Amino acid sequence: MKLATWNVNSLNVRLAHLLDWLGREQPDVVCLQETKTEDANFPAHELRLAGYQALFAGQKAYNGVAILSREAASDVVAAMPGFADDQKRVLAATVGGVRVLCTYVPNGESVESEKYRYKLSWLANLRIWLQHELKAYAQLALLGDYNIAPEERDVHDPRLWQGRVLFSEPERAAFRGLLGLGLKDSFRLFDQPERSFSWWDYRMNAFKRNLGLRIDHILLSQDLSGRARGSHIDKTVRALERPSDHAPVITELQ
DNA sequence: ATGGCAGGAAGCTCCTGA
Numbered sequence: 001m002k003l004a005t006w007n008v009n010s011l012n013v014r015l016a017h018l019l020d021w022l023g024r025e026q027p028d029v030v031c032l033q034e035t036k037t038e039d040a041n042f043p044a045h046e047l048r049l050a051g052y053q054a055l056f057a058g059q060k061a062y063n064g065v066a067i068l069s070r071e072a073a074s075d076v077v078a079a080m081p082g083f084a085d086d087q088k089r090v091l092a093a094t095v096g097g098v099r100v101l102c103t104y105v106p107n108g109e110s111v112e113s114e115k116y117r118y119k120l121s122w123l124a125n126l127r128i129w130l131q132h133e134l135k136a137y138a139q140l141a142l143l144g145d146y147n148i149a150p151e152e153r154d155v156h157d158p159r160l161w162q163g164r165v166l167f168s169e170p171e172r173a174a175f176r177g178l179l180g181l182g183l184k185d186s187f188r189l190f191d192q193p194e195r196s197f198s199w200w201d202y203r204m205n206a207f208k209r210n211l212g213l214r215i216d217h218i219l220l221s222q223d224l225s226g227r228a229r230g231s232h233i234d235k236t237v238r239a240l241e242r243p244s245d246h247a248p249v250i251t252e253l254q
Numbered sequence: 255a256t257g258g259c260a261g262g263a264a265g266c267t268c269c270t271g272a
Contacts, residue, residue: 009271010261034271036262061262062270107271115270147272166272201272202259213272245260245272 001096001227001253002027005143005216006237007104007199007246011035011066014244015043017237022050025234027250028070029095031102031143035064042066057088065091065102065144073100081132083125090126092133098224098253099137101130103144108165116165119147123174130181140221142183145246147215150175150185154214156195166213184225186218186251187233198233199246207238218251227253 004027008014011032022030030052035042037058047054051070057078058064065088067073073093080090089104103126108119134140148171152158161167179185187196197212206212220228231251238247 013261034261109270109272145272199272204258206259215272242260 001029001098002250003029003098003100003141003143003218003253004248004250005031005033005102005145005218006248007033007145007216007244009034009036009244009246011037011043011064012041013242015046017240017243019046019050021234021237021248022052022068025248025250029098029100030068031091031100032066032068033064033102033104033145035066036061037064055091055093057091059086059088063088063104065089065104067091067093067095067100067102069093069095069100071096080125080129082128083122085122089122094137097139099133099140101133101140101142101144103142103146105145105147107147108171110165111163111168113165120170120174123171123177127174127177127181130178130183134181134221138221138223141224141251142178142219143217143249145216146175148172148175149213149215150217153194154197156197156211156213161213166215178219182222183219184222184228186220186225186228187214187231187249189225189228190231192232196233198249200238202245216246216249218249220251224253229254
């Protein structure tokens with residue numbers, strides 16, 4: 001079973017890239033973030049022709065998440081319990097016996113920002129929700145754009161990013177809090193190239209210079225991590241014309 | 255310290271992203 005997560009930065013703009021990529025990679029489950037598409041405009045038909053069912057929770061202009069799957073999905077949840085939020089950032093469903101949680105963690109803007117406080121409270125609630133989900137589903141995968149680079153090796157220049165949003169200590173502590181629930185960072189279960197990143201700024205030729213961050217992750221529950229057979233970041237689509245600023249992360253399960 | 259790049263909504267510019 002091949003799991004993937006990709007922040008597409010507008011599904012409308014990226015649909016051709018996505019369809020090509022689906023045909024090439026043939027993932028079983030794909031979590032998308034920043035679809036920026038209202039549900040009425042979601043390209044369900046095109047994806048169906050490509051062999052994928054789609055669940056989606058979108059809104060105009062901002063946010064928006066979706067789960068694509070070849071098999072049918074069940075037990076769909078489109079919001080975190082106990083957290084009133086107009087922003088479409090979570091979607092959960094069960095596919096092929098695996099509980100799939102698709103998340104778009106708030107960016108936070110800067111550590112001084114009100115949005116940063118929202119990010120931290122959002123992450124605190126995510127942890128509580130996960131505790132409940134893990135009790136109900138032993139085989140669980142949490143995929144998404146976390147907007148957190150967990151370790152120094154996940155940042156092209158840790159000194160530059162020290163204390164800044166995406167790499168600040170409270171955010172990294174929240175990430176470790178998720179690992180504390182028994183989740184494993186599937187990417188780090190395997191040997192990886194140095195300077196592996198999943199996001200590169202559009203500016204400053206950051207992709208060509210590999211000035212990136214690893215902020216998109218696939219975490220696996222203890223039970224599921226035993227089935228992991230490989231994980232990698234697919235940089236090919238980031239090199240295309242008019243790309244998303246994020247690359248997909250892929251983890252394969254036995 | 256700042257800008258740079260991209261998408262969306264709206265519209266001759268601003269907000270947001272990371």
